[in-house]
Amino acid sequence: MEIQEIIDQGTEVAITYGPKLFGAIVVWIIGWWVVKTLTRGFSRTLERGKTDSSLTPFLTGIVGTILKVMLVISVLGMLGIEMTSFIAILGAAGLAIGMALSGTLQNFAGGVMILIFKPFKVGDVIDATGYVGSVNEIQIFNTILKTPDNKTIIIPNGGLSTSSMTNYSTEPRRRVDWTIGIGYNDDVDRARSVILELCHDDERILKDPEVFIAVSELADSSVNFAVRAWVEAADYWGVFFDMNEKVLKTFNEKGINIPYPQMDVHLNNA
Numbered sequence: 001m002e003i004q005e006i007i008d009q010g011t012e013v014a015i016t017y018g019p020k021l022f023g024a025i026v027v028w029i030i031g032w033w034v035v036k037t038l039t040r041g042f043s044r045t046l047e048r049g050k051t052d053s054s055l056t057p058f059l060t061g062i063v064g065t066i067l068k069v070m071l072v073i074s075v076l077g078m079l080g081i082e083m084t085s086f087i088a089i090l091g092a093a094g095l096a097i098g099m100a101l102s103g104t105l106q107n108f109a110g111g112v113m114i115l116i117f118k119p120f121k122v123g124d125v126i127d128a129t130g131y132v133g134s135v136n137e138i139q140i141f142n143t144i145l146k147t148p149d150n151k152t153i154i155i156p157n158g159g160l161s162t163s164s165m166t167n168y169s170t171e172p173r174r175r176v177d178w179t180i181g182i183g184y185n186d187d188v189d190r191a192r193s194v195i196l197e198l199c200h201d202d203e204r205i206l207k208d209p210e211v212f213i214a215v216s217e218l219a220d221s222s223v224n225f226a227v228r229a230w231v232e233a234a235d236y237w238g239v240f241f242d243m244n245e246k247v248l249k250t251f252n253e254k255g256i257n258i259p260y261p262q263m264d265v266h267l268n269n270a
Contacts, residue, residue: 024078031071039064110161111140124169128160174236176229180247181222183257188223191256195227198246204235222259
């Protein structure tokens with residue numbers, strides 16, 4: 001009788017759970033194949049979209065993990081295992097982890113946004129969060145800048161992705177601006193002619209658009225010219241510094257004064 005009871009119970013269990021187990025195995029095999037196919041397709045989509053090479057495997061891994069967890073939950077549910085409590089515990093644990101790592105997750109999200117939308121790339125010169133430098137490396141949590149004096153600046157991606165930023169390397173051409181002052185007793189037309197000649201003599205300054213020179217301000221001690229010229233982005237600082245030196249030397253040779261702030265004091269002997 002004991003053997004017969006064991007056989008009967010085994011038969012009952014097989015009849016009750018056999019179809020569920022078979023169905024779960026089939027779903028697991030098919031589901032695993034679907035997960036791998038979707039993951040590969042997602043990876044190819046990112047590669048066709050020219051997503052950053054460091055971001056593609058990371059996002060692919062996240063998508064693959066999420067799909068696998070969903071597959072496991074589905075298979076366990078088919079076997080009759082109650083998953084409601086498990087999902088609730090998993091959700092609560094995810095919420096607690098998210099709150100504990102809120103800053104880190106914000107930086108991660110910012111890094112993902114930067115790598116996807118690419119407001120800048122490695123080698124660009126940017127001005128962001130109060131720092132100016134060349135982008136040396138874009139990591140998933142931080143962006144690393146190199147300043148002109150060779151300092152390393154590490155900026156968290158969370159704040160970088162949500163703050164205003166100036167990218168100096170986006171356009172191939174940049175405009176160089178100078179403010180050049182002369183004395184009130186100097187010849188305005190002569191000074192303008194000298195500045196224009198200096199600009200034309202510099203081959204790095206583009207002819208189109210033309211150089212703009214105009215009196216911009218009648219200041220306390222000087223008549224100020226606004227000078228604007230267009231150059232290739234790589235020539236910006238070279239042209240800027242060289243022109244300052246050329247103007248100083250040429251004005252001294254031509255007898256044109258570059259005034260400095262001064263004040264006339266009159267004494268009244270009442």
